[in-house]
Amino acid sequence: MVSSCSGPYPIRVGTGIRKKFPEWLAEMGFSFTRKVALLSNRTIRPLHADTISASLETHGFPVANFDFSDGEAYKTLDSVRDCLDWLLAMKWERQNPILALGGGVVGDMGGFIASILLRGVPLVHIPTTVVGQVDSSIGGKTGVDHRAGKNLIGSFYPPRSVWIDPFFLETLPLRERRSGLGEVIKYALIGNPKLLRFLDDNLEALSGESFDRGVWEETIFLCAADKARIVSEDERESGVRMNLNFGHTFGHALEGAMGYQGILHGEAVGLGMIAAARVSRALKMTGEETEETIRTYLKRAHLPDQWPEGIRFSDLEPFLKSDKKTSSGLVTLVLPVRPGEVVRTRDYEPSVLGSAIV
Numbered sequence: 001m002v003s004s005c006s007g008p009y010p011i012r013v014g015t016g017i018r019k020k021f022p023e024w025l026a027e028m029g030f031s032f033t034r035k036v037a038l039l040s041n042r043t044i045r046p047l048h049a050d051t052i053s054a055s056l057e058t059h060g061f062p063v064a065n066f067d068f069s070d071g072e073a074y075k076t077l078d079s080v081r082d083c084l085d086w087l088l089a090m091k092w093e094r095q096n097p098i099l100a101l102g103g104g105v106v107g108d109m110g111g112f113i114a115s116i117l118l119r120g121v122p123l124v125h126i127p128t129t130v131v132g133q134v135d136s137s138i139g140g141k142t143g144v145d146h147r148a149g150k151n152l153i154g155s156f157y158p159p160r161s162v163w164i165d166p167f168f169l170e171t172l173p174l175r176e177r178r179s180g181l182g183e184v185i186k187y188a189l190i191g192n193p194k195l196l197r198f199l200d201d202n203l204e205a206l207s208g209e210s211f212d213r214g215v216w217e218e219t220i221f222l223c224a225a226d227k228a229r230i231v232s233e234d235e236r237e238s239g240v241r242m243n244l245n246f247g248h249t250f251g252h253a254l255e256g257a258m259g260y261q262g263i264l265h266g267e268a269v270g271l272g273m274i275a276a277a278r279v280s281r282a283l284k285m286t287g288e289e290t291e292e293t294i295r296t297y298l299k300r301a302h303l304p305d306q307w308p309e310g311i312r313f314s315d316l317e318p319f320l321k322s323d324k325k326t327s328s329g330l331v332t333l334v335l336p337v338r339p340g341e342v343v344r345t346r347d348y349e350p351s352v353l354g355s356a357i358v
Helices: 017-027 044-058 077-089 104-119 130-136 166-171 174-191 193-207 213-233 240-245 248-257 265-282 288-300 313-321 350-356
Strands: 011-013 036-041 063-068 098-102 123-127 141-146 149-156 161-164 333-338 341-345
Touching: 011 017, 011 213, 017 044, 017 123, 017 161, 036 044, 036 104, 044 063, 044 098, 044 166, 063 077, 063 104, 077 104, 077 141, 098 104, 104 123, 104 130, 104 141, 104 149, 123 130, 130 166, 130 174, 130 213, 130 265, 149 248, 161 213, 166 213, 174 193, 174 213, 174 240, 174 265, 174 288, 174 341, 193 213, 193 288, 213 240, 240 248, 240 333, 240 341, 248 265, 248 313, 248 333, 265 288, 265 333, 265 350, 288 333, 313 350
Parallel strands: 011 161, 036 063, 036 098, 098 123, 123 161
Antiparallel strands: 141 149, 333 341
C-alpha cells in the first residue's frame, strides 16, 4: 500500500493477475456499464492490449482503445494533445477510468492525461516493462519530454491502483529486459541490502536469455516495496525520494544528447551511475572501488559500461543545466559513497561535473 495526498492505493503483484482486472475494476466501484479507456501503444496492442480489452468487454465494460506511437521520441505534448482530442470527442466523463497499459512512456503520458483531463479522472497503471514494474508506475510522477530535457512538463498524480503481472515481461526483447536491470541495480546501490544480496545470487538468472518467473517476481516485489516505502515518506520529492535519481541526472542528459535514439533508459541510468561515481571520486567522497563495483554489476547484467563514442561533456551540459532538480544554477547530485549508501549534495563547483566523462 502506498500513502499519498489523495489517499492510499494498493500495488498488486503476481503472475496471472491480469485475469482479475475486470473483477478489480468492479471492486473499485466502477459499474460494468462504465466506459473504460485503455491507453497503450502500437507494439503492446497485439501482444497484450487486445486480449485485455476483450476481457473487459466480456465482463461488461465498454472499452475505448487508444495507441500511442512507440518510443521515447513520442513522449511529447503533441501525443498528449492527440489523446485528449480523442477523449474529449467521446464526451469523456470524470467518473470514467483510464488504464495505462505499457512501459514508462505510456505510463507517464497516461498519468499526465488523467491528471489534466476534466481536472482529474481515475487512473490505473498496468506496467508491461521492467522499468514500469519496478519503478515508474509507482509514486504518481507523470509527464512528457521537452526539447530542453526529459520530463520537464508534468505533474504528481497518484493512481487509484497499480497492477503488476510479471507475465508481460516474457514478451519483451532481451535487450529491453536487461535494460530494466539498470533501475533494479540502482535500487540495490542506494540502500536496499536485501536486494543487493539477492542480485549477488541472481543477476545472471535475471539477465539470461530464459525467463525465470520466480526470480523476476521476487525482484519486482523487492523493488516495488522499496519504492512504495520511499514515496509514502516523501511523495513530492523533497527529501529521501531524491535518492531515486541516482544515475538519472547524467543518464537523462545522455538520453537527451543522443536524441533518445540508440540507447535505452536503463542503459543510460547505468552509465549515469558510473558518471556519478566519477564525480564522487573527484569530490573525494568515494574511492575507485565504488566505480568498479558499479561496472561489475552492469557487466553481469550485460549492460554497457562505456560511454557512447563521440559523446562529450559539452553535449550533456545543456541538459544538465535544464534538469528539473536545478536550483540557483546547481543541480542536486546523488552520489555514491559505497555500495548501499548515497548522499545528496549541491556543495560543489560546477567545473567538477566535467570529471563525469573521461
